[in-house]
Amino acid sequence: MLKLSFLTGFLIVVASARGAEQPNILFIFCDDHATQAISAYGGPLAELAPTPNIDRLAEEGILFRKAYVTNSICGPSRAVVLTGKYSHLNGFRENGNSFDGSQQTAPKLLGKAGYQTAIVGKWHLKSAPTGFDHYEVLKGQGQYYNPMLITNGENVNHEGYTTDIITDRTIKWLNQRDPDKPFFLMSQHKAPHGRWEPAFRHLEFLEDVEVPEPPTLFDDYSGRSKAASQHTMGIADHMGDSRLMLKYSSKFTPEQFQIFDRFFRPKNEAFHAANLTGKERTRWHYQRYIKNYLRCVKAVDENVGRLLAYLDENELTENTIVIYSSDQGFYLGEHGWFDKRWMYEESFRTPLIARWPGKIAPGLVNEEDIVSNLDFAATFLDVAGASIPSDLQGPSLVPILEGNTPEDWRKTHYYHYYETGGHGVALHFGVTDGRYKLIRFPEEGINDWELYDLKRDPNEMKSVYDSPEMAQVRKRMKKEITLLQDHYGVPEEER
16 A cells, blocks of 8 residues: 655545546656665765755655666667667567557657657667657767757757756756647656766855765675676776766867866866775765766756746746656665666655646655556656557556545566666666565676675665575565566567
């Protein structure tokens, strides 16, 4: 059942999700935004690097603590959001695939339901967007400064900071849309994906602060299968000069380069001169990484504020549902890592916050319901009052948003990661019920299982798969994997 806590101290009775007027849908989607870097989720970074505008959405809506992805990697997650289907069905298993734009997607169905549809920002699905009346998307990963946006098939260059420009272009589309039609708008940021180049206005943010290290920064990966120890995503050894801002990635104008280099060059020269080794070098890498990451998040939060202000100023707030999420979570030094991909909590869990005045009671924190990016497509359609095709694999979140969790809501969630070789993360799949998590690493050379009790071991430091007292849990969770693979139609060769 739904367990709720109340940030505002009171409950507003909510009406039906259906209304005479179709609501607008604003989906704000970021890349690699960890819950640890959103102050509404709490944690050691909350006071140090607050996100007041994203927090406003939580205060005026609902925050989910058990929002999980189906495949923790950028492109596959985006394909799941568009289709409401697992990777093996939508055909996009790993970055580098090309999304089949001829297939059924939520934007296409919303267009048929009378919505204007647009996407601005990061796409990362290789093929051209389909199902949108308007698109302006980055090519590939894009860069933090002076982006090129593929605009309805034409390459258009822009000068400035990409996070700001994506919001500029989002607002321009809102100003030019047909005001007599509802809109479905995906405003999708590159940030805070690496390589983390902050806005000039944020270069000094956190400069004189020592950011707390996660307790697992120096994890030695004992107590688990060999999978974790084979990673190549370590802050100590694998970040590289560009991620550490010892080299720059964007194509700066001469004036921009001067500002950027004036800030980083003296610090980089001091680092090289110090010739740090061992844990001291790792600590320097961590501080450089986490500060730039949080600086990039700060720009995202400011731009969320710009969009919320636009809705307020144009009297759109009351009839617009705003959903904030990310393609997956991210490692902010936990286990010594900086990437994603794993089914471990930091990358498996994604932020999910929604505000819908009159429909979602303000200040709710959903602690228990297991929700997923698999559910977004059906949710968009349900919000719009459109029919939901039977082949969508994720149910609508609208009943939960209204505070009425269906009795048959999922109690477990299936995960499947395919991109072998990326940062040394092996193929794996698994299941969680929110407390216990069973992971299977089937590849030759590993061929092992891991089982975690998240209540006793929230940092997932020691697998209890071989523990005699876990025999019944192990049996139950193995059975659940098979049931979910059958339910979702996972091919036999991928099990």
